[in-house]
Amino acid sequence: MVTTRGRSANGEIPRVPLFRISSKECLDSPIDRRSDFYRQQALLQQFQRGKLKPQPLWTPPNVCTFARVALVPVFVLLWHTTHDYASVATASVFITAALTDWLDGYLARRLKMSSAFGAFLDPVADKIMVSTALVLLATAPPAPISQLGMAVPVCLVIAREITMSALREWAAASGSGAHGAVKVNSLGKWKTALQMISMSALLVLRNADHLLDTPTQDFVEWHHFLTWCSWLMLWLATGLALCSLANYMANVWHFFRYPGLPKPH
Known part of the structure; x- marks a missing residue:
């Protein structure tokens, strides 16, 4: 879980989930673009830890x-x-x-x-x-x-x-x-x-x-x-x-x- 810039009406900082929490929000959903940076960083960290494999080119x-x-x-x-x-x-x-x-x-x-x-x-x-x-x-x-x-x-x-x-x-x-x-x-x-x-x-x-x-x-x-x-x-x-x-x-x-x-x- 990470935070993004900007505050809600009650003054709290909204939080954007990285992974799926409902049928409308998932990793590739077109939500606030400010969260793109955090999603990309999360994927990069997983890749560096060896949890992700690069997609093959010669499909x-x-x-x-x-x-x-x-x-x-x-x-x-x-x-x-x-x-x-x-x-x-x-x-x-x-x-x-x-x-x-x-x-x-x-x-x-x-x-x-x-x-x-x-x-x-x-x-x-x-x-x-x-x-x-x-x-x-x-x-x-x-x-x-x-x-x-x-x-x-x-x-x-x-x-x-x-x-x-x-x-x-x-x-x-x-x-x-x-x-x-x-x-x-x-x-x-x-x-x-x-x-x-x-x-x-x-x-x-x-x-x-x-x-x-x-x-x-x-x-x-x-x-x-x-x-x-x-x-x-x-x-x-x-x-x-x-x-x-x-x-x-x-x-x-x-x-x-x-x-x-x-x-x-």
Whole structure:
């Protein structure tokens, strides 16, 4: 048991328990951030006494995350190759990375192997791969999409991701319920699904005309039609991304205006 700064209404110094005392208070509950220092010190002392073991890094979920990071340079190299099937290979790497994103989360839940390092690296790996693919698509979009037409949604998506990363970091440091206000919601999941599908399609269609020696007019028309559909789907994902950002901002706006005070119900 340790004390924190500040006094209650009756003048007594409130005490924050280190370990579970009820169903609502436990070691990792988002209670007053001032107690974070004491919880971390308690864990550090236990670690120094040999009561805690370090979490393993090479768990199956983390291996999937490491593989997703390792696929980024492979993706870039395939993008710049001149082979006729380069677009298909590039899209295959991107889809594989998207599947590992689902797989590591599934394994972490199924095997109960969640770790602090995995929680840190998983979103970082996603953003690295997605940002790399978006930037490359903006530099050489599939016909008939112009560079400007592709650059606008790309800039909006990347700006949204940077803003969300900063918002989550601020919420984690603020406590007082702000951290719970930026948890992933269904709107963000729909955004991610549409974004992955549209980007995969755009990557396949980037040089799809090279798959045929002499593309017919019908093939070119269908290629352009599918490209426009994929581009519109990317814009839809961008719209959902901006809506989800607005939703997150609305959830934490109270904590911007009244730092440290819980949000009224």
